[in-house]
Each structure stands twice: as C-alpha cells, then as structure tokens.
Amino acid sequence: MKLSVVIPAHNEVQSIGATVEGVLEELEREQISHEVLVIDDASGDGTVEVVNRIAERKPAVRCVRSHLPPGFGHAVRAGLDHFSGDAVAIMMADLSDSPTDLVRYYRALEQGYDCAFGTRFAQGGSTHGYPRFKLLLNRVVNTGIRFLFRHGYDDTTNAFKAYRRYVIDQLQPLLSNHFNLTVELPLKAVTRGFSYAIVPVTWANRHHGQSKLRLQEMGGRYLFIVLYVWLEHHLSRGDYRRRDLPSGSSTRSRPAMRAHVPGEGNGAQDAPRDLLQT
Ligand SMILES: Nc1nc2c(ncn2[C@@H]2O[C@H](COP(=O)(O)OP(=O)(O)OP(=O)(O)O)[C@@H](O)[C@H]2O)c(=O)[nH]1
Numbered sequence: 001m002k003l004s005v006v007i008p009a010h011n012e013v014q015s016i017g018a019t020v021e022g023v024l025e026e027l028e029r030e031q032i033s034h035e036v037l038v039i040d041d042a043s044g045d046g047t048v049e050v051v052n053r054i055a056e057r058k059p060a061v062r063c064v065r066s067h068l069p070p071g072f073g074h075a076v077r078a079g080l081d082h083f084s085g086d087a088v089a090i091m092m093a094d095l096s097d098s099p100t101d102l103v104r105y106y107r108a109l110e111q112g113y114d115c116a117f118g119t120r121f122a123q124g125g126s127t128h129g130y131p132r133f134k135l136l137l138n139r140v141v142n143t144g145i146r147f148l149f150r151h152g153y154d155d156t157t158n159a160f161k162a163y164r165r166y167v168i169d170q171l172q173p174l175l176s177n178h179f180n181l182t183v184e185l186p187l188k189a190v191t192r193g194f195s196y197a198i199v200p201v202t203w204a205n206r207h208h209g210q211s212k213l214r215l216q217e218m219g220g221r222y223l224f225i226v227l228y229v230w231l232e233h234h235l236s237r238g239d240y241r242r243r244d245l246p247s248g249s250s251t252r253s254r255p256a257m258r259a260h261v262p263g264e265g266n267g268a269q270d271a272p273r274d275l276l277q278t
Pocket residue numbers: 007008009010011012039040041066070071072075091092093094096205206210211212213
C-alpha cells in the first residue's frame with residue numbers, strides 16, 4: 001500500500017525542510033512505499049526552493065503549485081486531486097505533527113480501517129504549547145461536534161488524518177475552501193459509513209512562522225459545514241452512504257474504534273470483523 005503525504009504549505013521556510021526530511025526518514029526506516037506532495041500557494045519566502053532542493057535528491061518528493069484559488073482548504077483539495085497512493089495522509093508543514101504518528105496511521109489503515117484519526121486529548125495523546133484560548137475553543141467545538149454526531153471521537157478539528165483512496169473518492173464533491181475542510185472530511189467519512197481507527201497522537205505548537213488560521217473568519221464556515229453534514233446524515237435517507245453498503249441500512253454513526261498500535265495494549269479486536277476487510 002503506497003502512502004501519499006499531502007502537506008499544505010504557505011510561507012513555512014523555517015519548518016518545511018525539517019517536516020519533509022522527518023517524514024522521509026520515518027517512512028524510509030519503516031520501508032513504507034510513499035510520496036510526499038507539498039502544496040504551495042505562491043509562498044514568497046523560499047519554501048518552494050527548500051522543497052525543490054530535497055526533491056533533487058529524493059524523487060518521492062514533489063512541490064506542487066495549487067491549481068485552485070488560495071487558502072488552506074483549496075490547497076489540501078489540490079493535493080487530493082494530485083496524489084497517486086492507495087492512501088493519503090494530510091499533515092501540516094509547521095512541525096506540529098509527528099512522523100511517528102504518521103506510521104501509526106499507516107499501520108491502522110493496513111489493518112483494514114478506512115481512515116485513521118488522531119486524538120491529542122485521549123489517553124496516550126498530548127499537546128505541547130497549545131495557546132490557552134485556542135485550546136478552550138477547541139474543546140468546546142469538539143465537544144459540540146461529538147454531541148451532534150455521537151461518533152465517540154474528541155478531536156474532529158485536527159487536520160492531521162489519513163484516508164484510503166476510495167474514501168476520498170466517495171467524499172466528493174468537497175465544499176470547504178478554508179480550514180473548515182478539516183471537519184468536512186472526517187464528518188463525511190464517519191456519517192457515510194467508513195470505519196475509523198482512533199490513534200493517540202502528539203502535537204506541538206509551531207516554533208517558527210505565523211499561524212494562518214483566522215478564528216473570526218472561520219466560525220460561520222465551520223458551523224455551515226457541520227450543519228451541512230448533519231443534515232445530509234439525517235435527511236438524505238442514505239443517498240450518500242459508502243457504495244458497498246445497502247443504502248437503506250442504518251444511518252447512525254459507527255462507534256469509535258481504536259487501532260492496534262504496536263507497543264500498545266489496545267487491540268484491533270475492538271473492531272467488528274467486517275470492518276477489518278477492505
Ligand atoms: N498552500 C497553502 N497552505 C496553507 C494555507 N494556509 C495554511 N496553510 C498551511 O496549512 C498548515 C496549517 O496552517 P497553520 O497556520 O499552521 O494553522 P493552525 O495549525 O491552525 O495554526 P497554528 O496553531 O498557529 O499552527 C500549515 O502547514 C500552513 O503552511 C494556504 O493558504 N495555502
């Protein structure tokens with residue numbers, strides 16, 4: 001199974017080199033077939049040059065100029081249009097996400113889960129340097145989403161996740177142009193009936209560069225996409241369910257499932273048998 005790693009990057013010259021090198025090192029060590037796609041939006045600080053220098057040594061790395069308008073959601077969607085792997089992971093360029101966790105996601109997908117979702121807040125997960133107000137907002141929003149969708153998962157808003165290719169195909173068309181894509185992807189995957197492993201991950205606040213998330217501009221957009229998926233789930237009578245499930249079957253979210261992660265005690269036996277077959 002080839003893994004594509006899509007990394008949206010805008011003016012991340014101080015972090016992008018270490019991000020890409022860290023991913024390569026881990027995937028090469030684990031002998032995981034891979035490609036790394038950095039999706040740039042006209043960065044003016046040398047981000048592209050750093051990636052292109054790595055690409056000269058490592059053919060698995062490509063820097064792609066987004067063909068869509070600027071913005072986080074468009075950049076990720078550009079990556080999802082371009083990737084060639086059997087699965088794709090979306091990862092940030094600011095060294096917040098850990099390449100070791102990327103390997104854990106891959107192992108969960110290998111076990112037969114359709115998606116791998118990280119949690120920074122359940123046992124085994126952690127955050128370092130999360131600004132207090134952002135953390136508070138995060139917990140309120142994720143609790144609200146969990147209440148609405150009852151999917152047993154407490155970190156829906158974290159963008160760092162992995163999906164099998166057929167999941168991405170069946171989530172189209174994607175509507176979010178901005179950071180709200182980070183909730184559209186997992187919520188559609190859950191409500192459309194794909195299985196998901198919940199994997200504890202670590203997250204660290206950026207040390208370099210600037211945050212591009214503008215909270216004031218995103219509130220309405222997050223609410224729009226959350227309500228959109230909720231309405232689809234409750235009113236569409238299963239029209240958008242994954243295609244290999246009968247459309248009239250239950251439209252309730254699947255319960256959370258934990259992946260067996262090497263070195264941890266939680267086992268794949270938690271997952272219903274049919275979910276381990278893909
Ligand atoms: N190509 C592209 N990438 C973007 C854009 N906006 C953000 N990104 C990238 O998306 C990732 C997440 O953006 P961040 O600014 O770190 O957002 P955040 O993680 O919510 O904010 P922090 O907590 O401050 O890190 C980073 O890798 C950014 O470089 C954009 O408009 N275009």
